[in-house]
Amino acid sequence: MSLFQPEEGRLAPGLYIVATPIGNLSDLSSRAATILGQADAIAVEDSRVTAKLLAHIGTKRQMIPYHDHNADRVRPGLIARMATEAIALVSDAGTPLISDPGYKLVREAREAGHAIVTIPGPCAAIAALTLAGLPTDRFLFMGFLPAKAKARADTIAEVSAIRATLVFYESGPRLGATLAALAEGLGGREAAVAREISKTYEECVADTLPALAARYADAPPKGEIVVVVAPPGEAPLAGAVDADALLVRALERMPAAKAAKEVSQATGLARADLYARALELKAR
Template sequence: MNDLIETDTPDDIPSDAPLPPGLYIVATPIGNLGDLSPRAASILSRAETIAVEDSRVTAKLLNRIGVKRAMTPYHDHNADKVRPGLIERMGRSAVALVSDAGTPLISDPGYKLVRDARAAGHDVTTIPGPCAAIAALTLAGLPTDRFFFLGFLPSKEKARADAIAEVAAIRATLIFYESGPRLGAMLAALHDSLGNRDAAVVREITKTYEEAVTGTLSALAERYAEQGPKGEIVVVVGPPGEAPVASAADADALLIEALKRLPAAKAAGEVAKATGLPRRDLYVRATALKGED
């Protein structure tokens, strides 16, 4: 990695000076208030307005750092109505965006505020920090080279099964958010669709009762079948194992289907991509199959 380079940023100005106008995306603690960075505290103490998910939650954080600031509720239910006013305000003052916990825009409507702020020509600055999905990934002991964040799955059984099926073949670790009462059914659905992969249930990250319970999906589904644990929960599921090598019969079946739509060369390429078999060998076989018609 490159060496860190210090650069001038809007918060290099004196701590008692107002911030330049624009939008400031501020990550806040996911549990332990000690995780609020000095930079985040500085931004929150100087922003003219703070857009919050729940003012009661953010008030506790602001009280911890001795800050009193105007808070504007901004959440799923009022975002479309409130957003234009916040965009207008950014043209003349600093607006900070926070969620109840962690990094804004992750499973919340904040991205629309960023999009519209940029469209209006306002500066957008991020103040990075805690994120439950990334923290859980570090605790799970599962592959981290590729991961796919999916947030909360649908609550209805069929919609949930369909959502899981869409990602079943992705060769990456999967990260989900979930609540305690839904955890058992969610783990059972993951097992039904994904098989018995390694997984972890991570909860109460950075808090007193933080834990990461690891095991197979079947074991975890059985553990939480009767009652889910309390607290904020992240489920991390390992990637699928190596796919079995396609047999000659499988390859022939795929080629026969592809040849109904494509010439031999393109059919061979399609099947090679699907099976990992050598394209040249598949082309020879596709030509032979065409000659047998």
């Protein structure tokens, strides 16, 4: 019996990583539907969400909750069952292991010698990249930014100089604050906000970070959201000499941090880079 070609309605034992729709249930592949219909059990984030998907394909299967709060306790049992049973892993939407604890299950399944098969499919981060119209030759997936302002700003500063398109997940209520923090830390870069991907009201709004921050400041949208930000240098930026001149003048009136913020807003250059340069200029 082939691991990849189930026979007589039974799968070979092991772990099956199954990508599920991010919105439109019709996006579930026929192979994914077969795996879910024949697995002995399915590890799920939320059984209510997965139950709707199973109902859509007309099947019922044992569901085992597996998420951040119980993963360490549940994982040994799942690993043990893989020796004789086919265990599928799904997230609420999209590809498992993207912003969820699934990687530990994969790692321990491999260490135990179990077969591991991936059934690829939808992924919100990749779908948003296709909608954004920004460079896709190099991109960095950042998941969710920290909720606290300082930790969020520090994280943005860490990636400000990376020459790659940045991809973030976000929720509606937090979107305005996140966009404001990105605008402050990354300047006037081009960006896009994609939401409700593959659903009836799919939307992708492209503009500069400051403009997007203003748009969503008092109007949090509904649905799951992906923010895509262009790499540094994509938008027209002032030259280093011009930035230095602006910084020198600003430093005559204010501290380095405020000077960097002012010049960032004026030029679109990354605030973190300007702050570092301001400190160098002050030390002369």
